[in-house]
Amino acid sequence: QVQLVESGGGLVKPGGSLRLSCAASGFTFSDYYMSWIRQAPGKGLEWVSYISSSGSTIYYADSVKGRFTISRDNAKNSLYLQMNSLRAEDTAVYYCAAQLWLLPCVYWGQGTLVTVSS
Amino acid sequence: EIVMTQSPATLSVSPGERATLSCRASQSVSSNLAWYQQKPGQAPRLLIYGASTRATGIPARFSGSGSGTEFTLTISSLQSEDFAVYYCQQYNNWPVLTFGGGTKVEIK
Numbered sequence: 001q002v003q004l005v006e007s008g009g010g011l012v013k014p015g016g017s018l019r020l021s022c023a024a025s026g027f028t029f030s031d032y033y034m035s036w037i038r039q040a041p042g043k044g045l046e047w048v049s050y051i052s053s054s055g056s057t058i059y060y061a062d063s064v065k066g067r068f069t070i071s072r073d074n075a076k077n078s079l080y081l082q083m084n085s086l087r088a089e090d091t092a093v094y095y096c097a098a099q100l101w102l103l104p105c106v107y108w109g110q111g112t113l114v115t116v117s118s
Numbered sequence: 119e120i121v122m123t124q125s126p127a128t129l130s131v132s133p134g135e136r137a138t139l140s141c142r143a144s145q146s147v148s149s150n151l152a153w154y155q156q157k158p159g160q161a162p163r164l165l166i167y168g169a170s171t172r173a174t175g176i177p178a179r180f181s182g183s184g185s186g187t188e189f190t191l192t193i194s195s196l197q198s199e200d201f202a203v204y205y206c207q208q209y210n211n212w213p214v215l216t217f218g219g220g221t222k223v224e225i226k
Binding site: 035037046061099102105109111 | 150152154160161162163164167173205207209212213214215216217218219220
């Protein structure tokens with residue numbers, strides 16, 4: 001069955017860094033476009049970043065541009081999010097999600113919690 | 119940026135009753151509108167895409183309608199497992215996605 005499993009979350013101080021990973025299985029990862037979407041505690045959903053199936057096209061939300069870097073390794077069926085210069089407002093559950101061309105997110109991981117606090 | 123506005127923020131409904139949720143876009147998104155269901159501690163689940171097409175495995179009591187800037191999600195007869203938060207999402211600006219603020223459907 002389809003699985004997306006995020007890891008790498010945790011507690012980090014403001015200004016610190018974390019690298020999130022998302023391991024995919026049960027579908028052809030290289031056919032799918034991938035996004036990171038986050039949800040602050042008790043709040044709604046916010047799209048963070050996108051990477052095309054080949055990794056050649058990348059987009060970021062303005063709130064994370066210049067601080068976060070998305071990447072993928074199709075040979076390892078994995079998606080990554082390098083998060084630098086973290087701020088308190090980055091505290092959220094981070095979900096990886098899979099999309100097909102011009103369609104919404106059909107597969108979601110269970111999320112990993114990132115807490116930025118001193 | 120396209121802003122998505124959902125109403126009401128909270129909807130109190132009795133089991134077996136009909137629930138109608140609204141979503142408005144700040145500009146036309148054509149039919150590139152999805153609905154998700156999220157239960158506490160769980161990831162969102164895709165219910166509807168293309169404004170009115172049910173995703174795989176979604177029961178027929180869920181239906182979507184609308185186009186342009188006005189959209190509706192209807193749950194024809196609420197079951198206990200349907201009490202959750204529902205989000206609309208535009209993907210007309212794909213891959214940049216925008217979500218509404220959510221509607222919580224609670225037991226009356």
